[in-house]
Each structure stands twice: as structure tokens, then as C-alpha cells.
Amino acid sequence: MKVELVQLAGRDGDTTYNLDRTLKAIAACASDTELVVFPELQLMGFPSASIIKTVAEPLDGPSVQAVQRMARERNLSVVLGVLEKDVETYYNTSVLITPEGIALRYRKTHPWILERGLTTPGNQFTTVLWNGIQVGLLICFDIEFPESARALAQLGAELVIVINGNMDPYGPIHRTAIMARAQENQVFTVMVNRVGHGDGGLCFAGGSAVLNPFGQFLYEAGREECRQVVELDFEQLKVARQDYCYLDERRLILPGDMTEHFDGRRELTIP
Incomplete structure (x- = not known):
């Protein structure tokens, strides 16, 4: 499976700008890319109390629908972050x-300090189950809690995708x-982070990465905007678990x- 990581800078509260860059990045994917992954809150950026009501959208809103149309046009799948509005x-x-549409939705279970409230x-x-692989999603701060990735592994995850806004x-x-989440759950892990500066003086750290089920890096980005295609060999799951399987031993x-x-x-x- 070929996965493409797109590590971008974004603009907080500027959906038009972020969506345009997202669509152009999807359009530029390699012809054999099956999955492209973007950072946390890619479409809207990080909200403040003053703008959250105006920038948040339902999942059937115009921004996600635009991404879905591009995914259909390019015949690939996309993972990205959305500031979701569900009623109020x-x-x-x-x-x-x-x-075909939204195959999976995950709402961040561990909001960070600036998100609370x-x-x-x-x-x-x-x-x-996507393309024969059981896929799970996490967001940023979630990965600092071992239980988050273990919960996905308990559900049978073979690939954990983490969209990140780490600064x-x-x-x-x-x-x-x-590294720990990949190794202790014996799963492939893809993490895509934001770069550049955000509101409030935040400086995003980049470092997007792909790890194999041994917790070893297959790719690690720097701090600048970049994109990278990484091929995942899921036969490695069997190799990683052949001597012992942590899920069976727990x-x-x-x-x-x-x-x-x-x-x-x-x-x-x-x-």
C-alpha cells in the first residue's frame, strides 16, 4: 500500500485558503497513491472562542464535500482534520x-489545554475495514495516552493514522x-503534523513520520513543508507478531x- 504524507502550514480560521491547498495537494498525488494524509484540523485550522461558530461545519458541509469530490476524481482516500459542528x-x-464517502469518523477523546471549553x-x-486493512484514527494529544492506541489495537487495528497539530x-x-504506540501494539503508524506558525505565537514542530510494527522509522520529516510517499508491506505484521503478540499476552x-x-x-x- 502506498501512503502519501502531506506536511503543510495552515491558517487558523481561513477555510478558503486551507481547502484550496488541500485540494491542490490531492490533485498532485502520485497515480498509484492509495491514501493521502493531512494534519490535524487541516480544513479550518485551530479555533478561538470568537470564530468557532462561524468556521465549524457539519461533515456534510461544503468543505468535506469538496474533498470527497476530489477523492472520487483521483480515486484515492484521504484522512484529514475537520472542526465539526453537530447541532450546537x-x-x-x-x-x-x-x-464513496466518509468511511470513518473519529472525535478527539483527549482535547489539549487550548481546546478545552x-x-x-x-x-x-x-x-x-478499508482496502482489506483494519484502520484506526487518533488525533495529536491522544497518542500521549497508551490506552488510546491500545483501544484501537483491541478493535483489531493494523494501521493507526494520527493527524497532528503538535507544536x-x-x-x-x-x-x-x-514509536512506543507502534511497537507496543505491533501496528503500522502514520503521523502527519503541521508546520509553520499559528495564532497565539504557536510554532508547529513538523516531524511527520511512518513507523513499522517494530516501532522503527520508515520515514521522518523535518520542520518544513513537504510530501512523501511511503510503501507499507503488511506482511510485516505477521513477522512482528510471530514470536509473541502483546494483545494475546496482556x-x-x-x-x-x-x-x-x-x-x-x-x-x-x-x-
Whole structure:
């Protein structure tokens, strides 16, 4: 499977600018790319209390629909971040968009300090069977909690995609965390971060990465805008788990209600 990482700078609250860059990046994907991944809140940027009501959109809103049309045109799938509006509630959301539509939605379960009071935490970890691979989504701060990735692994995840908006001085924390999450769950992990500056003087740390099920880097970006195609060999999952499988050896199973849907989605609802 060929995955394309697009590490970009964005503009907070400027959906027109961000969407235009997103669509151009999808249009420029290699012909054999199957999945392209963008950073956290790629379409709207990070919200403030003064703009959240004007920039947030439902998932059937114009911005996500524009991305879906481009995904259909290029016959590939896209993972990116959306500031989601659901009635009068706001979520930091990651979506897996295929040519057929939204295959998976995940609402960030661990809002960071600056998000609290603006966005509502999600209460489900979820995966979906996509192109024969069980895929799970996480967002930024989530990966600092081992239980987040373990919840996806408990649902059978083979590929964990993390959209990121990590800033200085926390870049090294996420580098260490993403290695641990890949190794301890024996899964492929893709993390795509933002670069450049945001509102409030934030400086985003870049460092987008792809890791194999041994926790080893297959690719690691610097701090500038870039894009990179990485090929994933899922036969490595068998190799990583042939001597022992952490999921089989564990003595503690995360609590929650697990639901399996007819369309391949699996959900673990936080109690």
C-alpha cells in the first residue's frame, strides 16, 4: 500500500485558503497513491472562542464535500482534520474519506489545554475495514495516552493514522510516543503534523513520520513543508507478531462496550 504524507502550514480560521491547498495537494498525488494524509484540523485550522461558530461545519458541509469530490476524481482516500459542528456542539474530528464517502469518523477523546471549553471530547474509539486493512484514527494529544492506541489495537487495528497539530517544545514527546504506540501494539503508524506558525505565537514542530510494527522509522520529516510517499508491506505484521503478540499476552483488557457494524466499523465506547 502506498501512503502519501502531506506536511503543510495552515491558517487558523481561513477555510478558503486551507481547502484550496488541500485540494491542490490531492490533485498532485502520485497515480498509484492509495491514501493521502493531512494534519490535524487541516480544513479550518485551530479555533478561538470568537470564530468557532462561524468556521465549524457539519461533515456534510461544503468543505468535506469538496474533498470527497476530489477523492472520487483521483480515486484515492484521504484522512484529514475537520472542526465539526453537530447541532450546537463542536468536535475536533478526523475523517477517512473514500471515493464513496466518509468511511470513518473519529472525535478527539483527549482535547489539549487550548481546546478545552471549545470542543467536546469524543467518547468512542473506532476502526474500519478499508482496502482489506483494519484502520484506526487518533488525533495529536491522544497518542500521549497508551490506552488510546491500545483501544484501537483491541478493535483489531493494523494501521493507526494520527493527524497532528503538535507544536514546540513538544515535538520530542510525540516522536517518542509514536514509536512506543507502534511497537507496543505491533501496528503500522502514520503521523502527519503541521508546520509553520499559528495564532497565539504557536510554532508547529513538523516531524511527520511512518513507523513499522517494530516501532522503527520508515520515514521522518523535518520542520518544513513537504510530501512523501511511503510503501507499507503488511506482511510485516505477521513477522512482528510471530514470536509473541502483546494483545494475546496482556492480562488487562480495556473496558467499554464494543460494537461491530455491518459496514466493517468497530467501536469501543468509553464507559
